[in-house]
Amino acid sequence: MAKPKVAFFDFAGCEGDQLQVANLEEELLDLLGQVEVVSFREVMKEHSDNYDIAFIEGSCTRLQDEERLKQIRKTAKLVVAIGSCATIGGINSLRNDKDLDDVRKTVYGEDARLFDSYAARPIDAVIPVDAYVHGCPITKDEFLSVVKSLLLGKKPDIPTYPVCVECKKNENVCAFERGQYCVGPVTRAGCNSCCVNEGTICWGCRGLVDNPNENSEKEVLIKYGLTVDDAINKFKLYFGWQERKR
Template identity: 55%
Template sequence: MKPRVAFFDFTGCEGCQLEVLNFNLEIVDLIGAIDIVEFREASSDHSDDYDIAFIEGSQTTDRDVERVQKIREKAKILVALGACSCTGGVNALKNRFSMEENLKVVYGDSAKLYSTIPTRPTSAYVKVDVHLHGCPPNRNEVISLVKCLLSGKKFEQCHNPVCVECKLAENICAFERGEFCLGPITRGGCNAVCVTGGRKCWGCRALVDEPNVNSEKEILKKYGLTMDDMMLQFKLFNGALEVSK
């Protein structure tokens, strides 16, 4: 029997689901090997019976928390798909303010009619078996993960910083172009697409394992930047990192 795979969306932009849809011709092969039983963005079908659950988005309401816990009870394997689920993503930027302040700006005098809770990544509430980082994740990683799950192999994250792939792409260092790049401390696996596109790394794939802190300090010193500058940049996608695992 083919594994039953479900995609569940929480708070986010749903670009991760679209990245999966963008497999295009590859998806036709993929669906030969698995049964996609839930994929709200692309299908009206629905099922509560699944083996692998992909969680897209972060949890920002009490209802979200209950829902992700129920999914965890049913799923054999739970995958955090993308920055919002892995680290809170940009949604976590709201945690810098009180929830009342967030509501007041949007709803004014009617703010008391609404509620919201601080943004948390999925691992703050349930055990996550695999994290697929990125905003959105790299589609090759998603395919690679599905293949590993089908064949029973362990899925390996990329353990290099973005800088390694950036060098292989023969890019001019973004710092040399005057940008503040997070490539030295960010987990690779994206082929440094943003730098190749003429820009810099914004750190959407979270902190690499064992980042070279001393090297990063030297880089900051060389370009006249501070640790505070770096944290401001890093928190764009990683504002809730302290509570994620």
């Protein structure tokens, strides 16, 4: 059987997720035994518009992007969103509750009129997405796990439970107990609680779980000492688009 052809695309984002793929090191060769990469501008010059699986990084932030996304959807058999910007709107969505003209002026100054822009959104707000690799950035392990699932014809195993589950299994001291403020209790797991393992907090980069108890989490944040505004900001960092949709 011919190896599936794989292409990478980027929209508004830092390309950090593709960097994670490029950094697969020893697993990269095993992976290339299963797929043929036909387009990946971070690591190769060649490009082909003939592909089976499209990995898309970045958010959709302007109308012109939609056309490009629709074209990718038409060509690819499977579309996979990789990284927070693509899966949940990511930190790009932070700007969505600000005045867009102000944002453009801040970023582009006098040339703002040259740069079109609209509310940042995840890929699935524009085209249907078949699979997600969450995270900011994605982890190599989960990327490989999703790719293996797709190659085997299996629905990728993305947890519906929050990061606390992994934190407990890893026997971490709860971030709240360390005097920190964490949104792990409402954030989708799958990262093996990597940030909390290292002594920091969960920022929520994998997005909200399907049915988060947001009020309870905000109450917890305030109970442990955050102001109401800070608690709301905690949610905005990564959950902006999802919260707006809910």
